[in-house]
Amino acid sequence: MAKKSERPSSMAADIIGAIREGTKKWTRTRKAEERSPVSRSYRYACMTQERGVSFKEAAAQIMEEAYLKVSGNDTLPANARQIMYAARPHIQKVTGRELRDDYFTQSLLPDYLDENDVDWNVVYDARGHFTEPHDGESFGVGTLEVRNYLASQHDPEFVDAALGQAKLDTFGPSGNFGAVLFIEKEGFDPVLEAAGIADKFDLAIMSTKGMSVTAARALVDDMCSEHDIPLLLLHDFDKAGFSIAGTLQRDTRRYEFQNDITVIDLGLSLEDVEAMGLESEHQHHPKGHKRALIANLRENGATDADIAFMFADFDATRSTRRVELNAMTSPQFIAFVERKLKQHGIAKVVPGNDKLADAYRLFARSQAAERIVRRELKKLKGDAAVEVPPDIETQVRQHLARRPKDRWDAAVQRIATRLRHEC
Numbered sequence: 410m411a412k413k414s415e416r417p418s419s420m421a422a423d424i425i426g427a428i429r430e431g432t433k434k435w436t437r438t439r440k441a442e443e444r445s446p447v448s449r450s451y452r453y454a455c456m457t458q459e460r461g462v463s464f465k466e467a468a469a470q471i472m473e474e475a476y477l478k479v480s481g482n483d484t485l486p487a488n489a490r491q492i493m494y495a496a497r498p499h500i501q502k503v504t505g506r507e508l509r510d511d512y513f514t515q516s517l518l519p520d521y522l523d524e525n526d527v528d529w530n531v532v533y534d535a536r537g538h539f540t541e542p543h544d545g546e547s548f549g550v551g552t553l554e555v556r557n558y559l560a561s562q563h564d565p566e567f568v569d570a571a572l573g574q575a576k577l578d579t580f581g582p583s584g585n586f587g588a589v590l591f592i593e594k595e596g597f598d599p600v601l602e603a604a605g606i607a608d609k610f611d612l613a614i615m616s617t618k619g620m621s622v623t624a625a626r627a628l629v630d631d632m633c634s635e636h637d638i639p640l641l642l643l644h645d646f647d648k649a650g651f652s653i654a655g656t657l658q659r660d661t662r663r664y665e666f667q668n669d670i671t672v673i674d675l676g677l678s679l680e681d682v683e684a685m686g687l688e689s690e691h692q693h694h695p696k697g698h699k700r701a702l703i704a705n706l707r708e709n710g711a712t713d714a715d716i717a718f719m720f721a722d723f724d725a726t727r728s729t730r731r732v733e734l735n736a737m738t739s740p741q742f743i744a745f746v747e748r749k750l751k752q753h754g755i756a757k758v759v760p761g762n763d764k765l766a767d768a769y770r771l772f773a774r775s776q777a778a779e780r781i782v783r784r785e786l787k788k789l790k791g792d793a794a795v796e797v798p799p800d801i802e803t804q805v806r807q808h809l810a811r812r813p814k815d816r817w818d819a820a821v822q823r824i825a826t827r828l829r830h831e832c
Contacts, residue, residue: 467503481740486599489514490735553599575775582636592616593644611758634668646677647731655709675749687736691728
């Protein structure tokens with residue numbers, strides 16, 4: 410009898426196990442749909458289409474249009490993530506699937522450029538640094554930096570002795586810049602440089618990847634207070650963007666401000682997002698409590714309207730809506746920045762009359778001195794012959810053997826100096 414009573418229990422366990430095993434994939438699918446609503450359209454597409462369109466095929470349909478839109482018809486650099494934002498709605502609509510930004514920027518876009526042999530001005534974030542020896546050139550190893558470095562290479566050029574023109578030597582804000590623009594992202598540097606924003610508005614530009622580091626806060630705390638210049642903030646419209654703005658305006662556990670500084674939040678704001686019709690996306694918060702997230706946003710300056718926009722889908726998806734700076738095209742971004750700077754009165758630095766008069770006298774004297782030196786150097790070149798040691802190569806090699814950290818031209822300079830003193 411005992412055996413008879415055990416069999417139904419065993420069968421029930423087997424049935425339950427089979428059901429659980431068979432519904433694992435469905436459970437994962439439903440959880441994915443809760444995180445991202447676009448996954449539901451993907452499931453529907455899989456059930457109703459005989460053959461789906463691949464990401465590569467969909468990207469090929471929109472890639473050129475997206476690049477031209479972002480770059481202002483190839484007049485400005487286009488960041489890879491900006492192109493992703495312009496192309497993503499079409500790709501997701503055609504494929505019925507969610508497109509990951511890293512897959513687009515690291516695979517779809519590079520493959521398209523390579524396979525179609527197009528010469529677009531696409532830039533990627535720097536992932537390292539390259540530094541020449543002997544206090545030479547140093548730059549981040551990003552697309553634009555490498556491109557500029559390769560284009561600037563040349564054979565050694567000999568610069569003859571001359572009296573250089575007078576110049577203004579600045580280090581820091583005084584007489585140089587009148588505001589600091591802090592950008593949450595590093596990828597916009599090439600776009601800002603191409604548009605000459607820093608020079609046009611006499612701005613210092615600072616960026617970090619994500620949250621502002623303690624060193625950045627210490628820098629603006631001291632500098633903006635000492636020179637009475639404002640700190641301008643540019644960030645995404647999302648929880649992280651509000652947090653970044655908050656940490657640059659108030660004390661935190663990690664950093665307490667020592668001075669009162671003027672902070673101007675340029676956005677993105679909800680008004681900017683709606684005025685430009687920028688695309689939003691979902692940011693999942695699997696462990697975040699809604700009440701705590703909202704409290705943190707309020708602490709960092711979010712309004713009721715901001716919170717309503719961001720949490721419109723939270724109860725169903727566990728996700729907040731966000732809008733990145735990258736959702737703008739390059740012309741949109743430049744126009745947005747210029748509009749905000751002008752709105753807040755950020756303009757060129759012009760010192761007082763006394764300093765302007767000092768500068769005028771300096772440059773006038775410099776130009777007069779330069780004419781005299783050029784005239785004397787011309788005489789020297791025509792009348793004086795310089796005798797080169799016949800064993801100059803041997804002497805250079807001997808010098809480098811003794812001083813391996815020197816470059817060959819430094820060796821030649823030292824040899825010329827020594828022989829001149831011996832004469």
